[in-house]
Each structure stands twice: as C-alpha cells, then as structure tokens.
Amino acid sequence: MASIRLENIVKRYGAFTGVKHMSLDIADEEFLVLLGPSGCGKTTTMRMIAGLEEPTEGQIIIGDEVVNEIDARDRDVAMVFQGYALYPNMSIYENIRFPLRMRKIARDKHDALIRQAADMVELGDYLDRKPGALSGGQRQRAALARAVVRQPQVFLMDEPLSNLDAKLRASMRVQIKHMQRQLKVTTVYVTHDQIEAMTLADRIVIMNGGAIQQVGTPDEIYTDPANTFVAGFIGSPPMNLIEGTAAAGRFTAPGVSAPCPAHLSGAITLGVRPEDCRVSGDELTGTVYGVEPTGDVTYLTVAFGERQMEVKAARDFRADIDTPIGIGFDADRLYYFDETGNRIREVA
Structure with a gap:
C-alpha cells in the first residue's frame, strides 16, 4: 500500500x-x-x-x-x-x-x-x-x-x-x-x-x-x-469552558470558585468535562436548568450567572427545574487556557 x-x-x-x-x-x-x-x-x-x-x-x-x-x-x-x-x-x-x-x-x-x-x-x-x-x-x-x-x-x-x-x-x-x-x-x-x-x-x-x-x-x-x-469540539457534551480570572491559586467567575495553579494570574479560561463534575460541592453554585435521563446516565444542565454548563450525573439523578444546586469539580482534571485560547501547560 x-x-x-x-x-x-x-x-x-x-x-x-x-x-x-x-x-x-x-x-x-x-x-x-x-x-x-x-x-x-x-x-x-x-x-x-x-x-x-x-x-x-x-x-x-x-x-x-x-x-x-x-x-x-x-x-x-x-x-x-x-x-x-x-x-x-x-x-x-x-x-x-x-x-x-x-x-x-x-x-x-x-x-x-x-x-x-x-x-x-x-x-x-x-x-x-x-x-x-x-x-x-x-x-x-x-x-x-x-x-x-x-x-x-x-x-x-x-x-x-x-x-x-x-x-x-x-x-x-x-x-x-x-x-x-x-x-x-x-x-x-x-x-x-x-x-x-x-x-x-x-x-x-x-x-x-x-x-x-x-x-x-x-x-x-x-x-x-x-x-x-479542540476542547469545545470534542466530547458529547463537549468540555465546559468558563471565562474568568486567576489570582492567588484560585479561579473565579460569577458563581464559580475553583483551584488553579498558583502562578496563573489575570484573565484565563477554565475547562472541565461534564464527567469530571459531581452533583455536590461548592466550586460552582447555580440552579437546575434541565434534566435529561438517557437510561445509563443523566445529563444535567446548570445555569450560573448568565451561562450554563453540562454535567454527567448518576442515572437515577432527578431534580426540579430552578432548584438551587452546588457542583464540584475533580481538581486533577481541570484545564486552563490563556486569552488566545491556547492551553496553559507549564507550571512556572
């Protein structure tokens, strides 16, 4: 060949x-x-x-x-x-x-x-x-x-x-x-x-x-x-991308507070995949916008500020629309991107 x-x-x-x-x-x-x-x-x-x-x-x-x-x-x-x-x-x-x-x-x-x-x-x-x-x-x-x-x-x-x-x-x-x-x-x-x-x-x-x-x-x-x-194109649902600010080892955005490398500062984008979120925690606070049971998994849409994010929840998860909810992130599976959209990989 x-x-x-x-x-x-x-x-x-x-x-x-x-x-x-x-x-x-x-x-x-x-x-x-x-x-x-x-x-x-x-x-x-x-x-x-x-x-x-x-x-x-x-x-x-x-x-x-x-x-x-x-x-x-x-x-x-x-x-x-x-x-x-x-x-x-x-x-x-x-x-x-x-x-x-x-x-x-x-x-x-x-x-x-x-x-x-x-x-x-x-x-x-x-x-x-x-x-x-x-x-x-x-x-x-x-x-x-x-x-x-x-x-x-x-x-x-x-x-x-x-x-x-x-x-x-x-x-x-x-x-x-x-x-x-x-x-x-x-x-x-x-x-x-x-x-x-x-x-x-x-x-x-x-x-x-x-x-x-x-x-x-x-x-x-x-x-x-x-x-x-790439992060937003690959995955079903794709990676959640949240624009915010890094300072003193924390990433913040309206309704969001999550850990980030201490050397990061200024405007960055936080990325987290739906399967790396859990329905309990205080990294993100918002309200239930949608619940979609599919049999093997439940897709949960959470509204926070003026944005939404997707979470893969347990197959038996159920919640009423507009219910307050806290979402946690797997700290080992967070991604960070600079203002141009490129991945931040190296620790200073």
Whole structure:
C-alpha cells in the first residue's frame, strides 16, 4: 500500500484561502480522520489528495511519488462519497464491476474479485438487485464494495455515513473499521461527526479555518486538547469552558470558585468535562436548568450567572427545574487556557 505526505499545502480561491500551509504525514495502513466544522478545509484537502483539486502551493506525495501533476484516475486511490454514486440502471454486481472494467482488469478475474468484495460488506445475496431495491445502508455498502474491488493504494471517504440513520451509522462504523483492518489500506476519512472520528481513527486531524488545530490519537485529542477550539469540539457534551480570572491559586467567575495553579494570574479560561463534575460541592453554585435521563446516565444542565454548563450525573439523578444546586469539580482534571485560547501547560 502507500503512505501519504502533504508538504506545506495551500489552496486559494481568489482572495480566499481554503487550506493554509498544511503539512501532514499519514503512515502506510493508517486510518486517519480529518475532523472539523463545515468549511474548515477537510474535504478540500481530501479532494487535493484525490487529484480532484490542484494545490496552489506545496506537494502531495503518495508512496514515493509526487502526484501533483498526475491525473486523478492514475493516482490509484478509491473514493467513497456521501452520495452513493451508484448507477441506477446497473445491478449491484455490475456497479461493483465497473472499476475493474475501467482499469482494464482481465475479465476472467472479475467474478472472484466482485464476490470477494461483496462478501466483505455482506452483500453477496444482493448482487442481482438494482440500487433502487436496496436500503440506504445496503447502497452505502455497495459503494464500499466498489471501492474495495479495485484494491487501491489509498481509500478516501468523504462523509460516507451522513445519509444514514443513527443505528445504521453505528453498524457501518464497525464494518468500515473491520474492513480497513482486513485490507490494510491507508485510509483518509472526512467527517464533521466527532463520534465517527473517535471510534474510527488511529489518529485525528482537527481542522478549523483551513488550518490544523491538533493532530493526535483519539485519547490524546480528548484528554490533552491543544486549545479551546479542540476542547469545545470534542466530547458529547463537549468540555465546559468558563471565562474568568486567576489570582492567588484560585479561579473565579460569577458563581464559580475553583483551584488553579498558583502562578496563573489575570484573565484565563477554565475547562472541565461534564464527567469530571459531581452533583455536590461548592466550586460552582447555580440552579437546575434541565434534566435529561438517557437510561445509563443523566445529563444535567446548570445555569450560573448568565451561562450554563453540562454535567454527567448518576442515572437515577432527578431534580426540579430552578432548584438551587452546588457542583464540584475533580481538581486533577481541570484545564486552563490563556486569552488566545491556547492551553496553559507549564507550571512556572
């Protein structure tokens, strides 16, 4: 298979810069997820890797070859899109076969390759049907099989699960990860869904405004966010971010008083994840704004001052709206960010 290297990639559209000086190494067989909000540059980056967009500056290297001047069809990458892009007049068998015909693979090899790919996504019994006769999940699996059958160096997947309902997305995530591990193909996956990113990725690249905010494993991104953007983007619910002031080893804000490193002073932002809060304590005082039981956990929204924060409470926690409440923080799991939003890591 192949590694991918992006060297100082820039993509401009007139005066607008969609991707800003992006450098990234993607290891052979790695499952890398580009994650970020709409318009952050993640799909543009993927399209440049595929050859569907040309970088304004920089180099794209697949394996040992600079591919900037190589047409998309000659880059030996396979793409799976949000839309299934299946030919409605062809059977699933012929849809999967199409890339083999385009790449002029010997016809006597087609049937075995098609059935192997179909079996990998559990579509072996549906090969004679047309796309209109399949469910959304089955059509997406057919699109995956069509990508798999080519045995490419690289898989590129652009929000392939966005059109599926929650239950199908969960099952398809498992199937995609299992398939990628079987095939050992370098995979770049684009999504705005942080659950997909956390469950699928070997590493996540978080993007915003065309620039990389952080690169790391799912655990690193979650437990060690580089800035307030990453902290507030990852997590369900995301990290609570409270602006306030540090002085003499205490962080204070309206309704909040919590410990902080003694060397911090002035305006900072305190970060605390919902699961690192407890329903008892005096770090935060407020009122119950909302209670959402989900079966295994209760999500509690607490209003304090003019703000709100999210707390993961015990599954059996219940309280009336507007009830006064005190919230405690796990002092070992607090995060601090400076006025620019960057993480404060070092103790002076």
